[in-house]
Amino acid sequence: MNLITRMMTKSNMIYLGIAALLLILPFFLTGRSVQFMITQIFIFAIFAMSYDLLLGYTGIISFGHAMFFGIGAYTTAIFMDRFDANILGLVLAIGVAVLFAAIVSFIVGILTLRLKSHFYAMLTLAFAGLFLVAAEKWRDLTKGNDGFTFRIPEILRDSTVMYIVSLVCLVLIFFGLRRLTNSPFGRVLVAIRENESRTESLGYKVLHYKVLVSVVAGVVASFAGVLYMLSLRFVNTSVFHTDVTIDVLLMTIIGGVGTLVGPIIGAALIELAHHWISGLANVHWIFERWIILYGTVYILVVIFFPLGIVGTIRAKLSGRSKSNVLEKKRAS
Amino acid sequence: MDLIVTLGVNGLATGMLIFLLAAGLTLIFGLMSVLNFAHGGLFIWGAYAGVWIYTATNSFILAIILAILTGLVLGLVTERLIIRPVYGNHIQQILITLGFMLVLQELIKVVFGPDQKAVDPPAWLASSFQIGDVILIKYRLFIIIVGLLLFFTIFFLLKKTRIGLIVRAGVMNREMVQTLGINIRFVFMAVFMVGAALAALSGVLHAPYSGVIYAEMGLEFSILAFIVVVIGGMGSFTGSLFAALLVGLAQAFMAYYVPALSLAVNMLIMTIVLIFRPQGLFKVKG
Amino acid sequence: MNNLLKVSKVKANIQQFHILHDINFEVPIGEVTVLLGRNGAGKTTTLRTIMGLNPVHNGSILFKDEEIANLKPHLIANKGIGYVPEDQGIFEDLTVGENLRVAMKREDQETTERLDWILDLFPDLKKFWKKPGGQLSGGQKQMLAIARAYVNENDLLLIDEPSKGLAPIVVEKVMETILQMKEKTTILLVEQNFHMASKIGDRFYIIDDGQTVHNGLMEDLRQDKVLMKKYLGVS
Ligand SMILES: Nc1ncnc2c1ncn2[C@@H]1O[C@H](COP(=O)(O)OP(=O)(O)OP(=O)(O)O)[C@@H](O)[C@H]1O
Ligand SMILES: [Mg+2]
Numbered sequence: 001m002n003l004i005t006r007m008m009t010k011s012n013m014i015y016l017g018i019a020a021l022l023l024i025l026p027f028f029l030t031g032r033s034v035q036f037m038i039t040q041i042f043i044f045a046i047f048a049m050s051y052d053l054l055l056g057y058t059g060i061i062s063f064g065h066a067m068f069f070g071i072g073a074y075t076t077a078i079f080m081d082r083f084d085a086n087i088l089g090l091v092l093a094i095g096v097a098v099l100f101a102a103i104v105s106f107i108v109g110i111l112t113l114r115l116k117s118h119f120y121a122m123l124t125l126a127f128a129g130l131f132l133v134a135a136e137k138w139r140d141l142t143k144g145n146d147g148f149t150f151r152i153p154e155i156l157r158d159s160t161v162m163y164i165v166s167l168v169c170l171v172l173i174f175f176g177l178r179r180l181t182n183s184p185f186g187r188v189l190v191a192i193r194e195n196e197s198r199t200e201s202l203g204y205k206v207l208h209y210k211v212l213v214s215v216v217a218g219v220v221a222s223f224a225g226v227l228y229m230l231s232l233r234f235v236n237t238s239v240f241h242t243d244v245t246i247d248v249l250l251m252t253i254i255g256g257v258g259t260l261v262g263p264i265i266g267a268a269l270i271e272l273a274h275h276w277i278s279g280l281a282n283v284h285w286i287f288e289r290w291i292i293l294y295g296t297v298y299i300l301v302v303i304f305f306p307l308g309i310v311g312t313i314r315a316k317l318s319g320r321s322k323s324n325v326l327e328k329k330r331a332s
Numbered sequence: 333m334d335l336i337v338t339l340g341v342n343g344l345a346t347g348m349l350i351f352l353l354a355a356g357l358t359l360i361f362g363l364m365s366v367l368n369f370a371h372g373g374l375f376i377w378g379a380y381a382g383v384w385i386y387t388a389t390n391s392f393i394l395a396i397i398l399a400i401l402t403g404l405v406l407g408l409v410t411e412r413l414i415i416r417p418v419y420g421n422h423i424q425q426i427l428i429t430l431g432f433m434l435v436l437q438e439l440i441k442v443v444f445g446p447d448q449k450a451v452d453p454p455a456w457l458a459s460s461f462q463i464g465d466v467i468l469i470k471y472r473l474f475i476i477i478v479g480l481l482l483f484f485t486i487f488f489l490l491k492k493t494r495i496g497l498i499v500r501a502g503v504m505n506r507e508m509v510q511t512l513g514i515n516i517r518f519v520f521m522a523v524f525m526v527g528a529a530l531a532a533l534s535g536v537l538h539a540p541y542s543g544v545i546y547a548e549m550g551l552e553f554s555i556l557a558f559i560v561v562v563i564g565g566m567g568s569f570t571g572s573l574f575a576a577l578l579v580g581l582a583q584a585f586m587a588y589y590v591p592a593l594s595l596a597v598n599m600l601i602m603t604i605v606l607i608f609r610p611q612g613l614f615k616v617k618g
Numbered sequence: 619m620n621n622l623l624k625v626s627k628v629k630a631n632i633q634q635f636h637i638l639h640d641i642n643f644e645v646p647i648g649e650v651t652v653l654l655g656r657n658g659a660g661k662t663t664t665l666r667t668i669m670g671l672n673p674v675h676n677g678s679i680l681f682k683d684e685e686i687a688n689l690k691p692h693l694i695a696n697k698g699i700g701y702v703p704e705d706q707g708i709f710e711d712l713t714v715g716e717n718l719r720v721a722m723k724r725e726d727q728e729t730t731e732r733l734d735w736i737l738d739l740f741p742d743l744k745k746f747w748k749k750p751g752g753q754l755s756g757g758q759k760q761m762l763a764i765a766r767a768y769v770n771e772n773d774l775l776l777i778d779e780p781s782k783g784l785a786p787i788v789v790e791k792v793m794e795t796i797l798q799m800k801e802k803t804t805i806l807l808v809e810q811n812f813h814m815a816s817k818i819g820d821r822f823y824i825i826d827d828g829q830t831v832h833n834g835l836m837e838d839l840r841q842d843k844v845l846m847k848k849y850l851g852v853s
Contacts, residue, residue: 059423061423063369111607115610117422118367119562121367121369122367122558122559123606125369125555125558127599130595130599133595231512290436291434291435292442299414299431302427306424326424376847500711501716502713507691511700511707512692513695515690516692574665
């Protein structure tokens with residue numbers, strides 16, 4: 001009871017209201033492709049939120065977040081392909097995906113998070129590169145760049161069901177992460193972002209917090225990869241590409257780092273933009289090379305719009321700019 | 333014995349190429365404390381620009397010159413547009429240079445076409461020497477010599493002139509360096525351009541060595557350069573030479589003896605270094 | 619030309635704040651000119667503005683009869699002005715020797731002689747040659763900063779509060795050095811320590827709220843209790 005009343009703050013009401021609206025939406029929008037696209041937005045929103053945990057809340061830059069997404073994706077695909085495509089198999093796949101992601105993120109974290117921030121960025125980039133090459137070379141298992149399709153549990157093949165499952169996951173993860181970031185643990189993360197050495201001198205084991213948060217982010221990203229596979233039912237090495245990491249960076253930064261809601265909005269914008277741009281591919285060659293467009297937008301946003309959409313709105317509302325990881329000068 | 337010599341020469345040549353790439357990266361990082369994730373983009377532009385004129389004129393010397401020029405120009409552009417707005421903010425720097433890396437890599441496909449290109453060494457470097465049973469390929473020796481020459485030149489410049497000191501002082505206190513009569517903006521720009529030119533040079537020298545070039549090499553070699561820089565010690569110039577040679581040799585020998593592991597060997601070395609000596613093999617001054 | 623530096627009607631802002639309203643003074647060749655004034659009067663800003671570290675909004679700054687207002691700092695420095703900032707501006711991670719080396723534009727006979735001369739005045743610098751600048755004491759930092767401004771052949775030195783935060787005995791030491799340097803260069807000195815200012819200064823200007831309000835010979839100021847009380851709070 002207590003918990004429920006506490007949950008019913010104004011902003012939570014709004015979020016739940018929006019979620020409820022989205023929940024009934026598929027009964028009006030029955031087109032498969034529209035449902036599919038919104039499902040993708042939900043999935044990438046989960047992925048982007050996990051990134052926000054690192055970049056926005058803790059000030060950790062990862063250039064290999066695609067790796068966890070890909071781990072989730074390939075684990076699901078391989079399990080579904082090799083074993084029975086039933087719910088039990090899926091649960092098993094999720095378990096393995098999550099565990100695998102946790103182990104990898106733990107190893108990468110423990111190796112580099114005690115060093116300056118660029119080590120983590122470099123090492124994650126390198127590890128993601130290794131996973132990509134491994135996926136390309138280990139053809140017996142992955143069929144390389146050609147990829148493969150697979151069957152999934154009967155019930156999830158319905159696009160409306162997949163829509164609802166993704167939405168429910170998004171809502172649950174959103175509130176879960178919000179609790180986490182508002183908890184004492186989350187406040188330590190923000191303190192680390194603001195001033196790592198001060199936090200350390202206050203007696204917090206900064207490394208433990210950083211490793212833990214990177215594991216949580218890895219696990220959530222991997223789960224997003226699982227959902228992605230369930231909606232796509234096809235896998236190839238592109239899930240490990242740096243493009244995926246750039247996508248998630250762009251979603252997080254455009255939406256607003258350190259806000260959780262921002263990445264959701266960012267995910268929607270970027271997914272819509274992808275959709276729109278791929279429709280323009282035969283209008284002009286530049287749309288085929290969309291990375292150029294995205295990269296340019298991304299660079300401009302980092303320089304000129306570091307608060308992102310939600311961050312800017314919040315700064316306007318509160319009248320002063322809240323500190324933000326991208327604005328902080330002299331971060332090490 | 334001859335096998336070991338052959339593999340050793342291969343490894344040293346690969347190592348030297350990686351060194352040229354990593355040298356620019358570590359120079360820029362060590363002196364200006366800027367971590368440039370777009371470094372591999374400069375590498376690949378050097379390779380493509382050089383190969384383009386090489387194919388057109390058949391002159392490898394022209395290819396090297398054009399690659400260096402491309403590196404200088406791109407270095408200038410990168411410094412002014414991408415790095416200058418975010419000096420001193422590492423997070424923005426890291427984020428923004430990765431974005432630029434991908435843009436540079438993708439632009440390659442626009443300018444030179446998306447397909448990979450085959451490249452042969454120039455005629456005067458194509459043959460090989462034979463000493464006893466050992467066959468030494470000229471092009472590899474050429475790379476080793478160029479690498480050593482550049483290493484000693486830069487080493488000398490850093491040790492014997494004030495340039496290294498000026499740049500480091502400029503990072504610590506920009507205003508003060510200016511009041512000593514030094515145009516620090518220009519110095520920073522020049523260092524950055526030299527680093528970029530080294531990357532581009534590495535790119536064009538790499539082209540005939542690997543036989544093909546393709547746009548994605550940019551990111552692949554960025555990663556390799558990072559690994560080397562981490563092993564050698566971020567910002568240590570000598571360290572990056574040793575680390576690059578180590579990585580080159582390890583790759584050459586692994587590819588022959590344990591091919592399955594040759595992919596992961598760099599990561600393996602780096603992981604070991606990070607566990608036991610996270611500051612890198614060579615301690616960085618300052 | 620007997621005025622090395624001539625500052626007239628200078629106005630300068632820091633961001634949107636008007637800090638200097640009307641600064642006028644001259645620095646005669648071969649003398650020590652002292653800028654006095656209470657905290658926040660604009661003395662440091664005046665030196666920074668001369669050095670080009672702060673834009674000139676209006677007015678002129680002539681150095682050797684040449685306009686230097688709004689030139690880039692490194693160009694101004696290369697015309698022959700050395701600067702010792704209020705916070706000394708030591709390159710903390712560089713050693714004493716490296717700090718000096720950054721400053722040395724040439725490494726010829728003459729520069730080496732100047733270096734030797736100043737090092738003889740500050741034996742501490744020789745002793746701690748390999749020590750990082752950041753680990754020096756306040757007095758040693760001050761000496762290093764002065765030495766660094768001195769090694770190049772400059773015609774004018776701008777020195778901002780060399781006595782700040784130093785123990786009296788160290789102040790004496792710094793004062794002696796500046797007195798010796800006075801034989802070789804012209805100096806524009808900002809100094810709150812009246813004892814020191816009156817010992818080495820030839821002429822003074824008082825800055826108050828961004829304006830030069832008074833000037834004269836240092837020896838006259840020593841007699842003028844009213845003036846000193848009004849602007850400097852010394853009695
Ligand atoms: N960065 C700045 N931004 C805004 N105002 C500044 C800035 N720096 C200095 N000021 C203001 O300019 C005025 C003059 O400062 P300045 O440092 O020149 O004084 P000063 O005479 O050197 O004082 P002191 O004897 O304390 O060193 C002061 O009122 C100060 O508050
Ligand atoms: Mg002052």
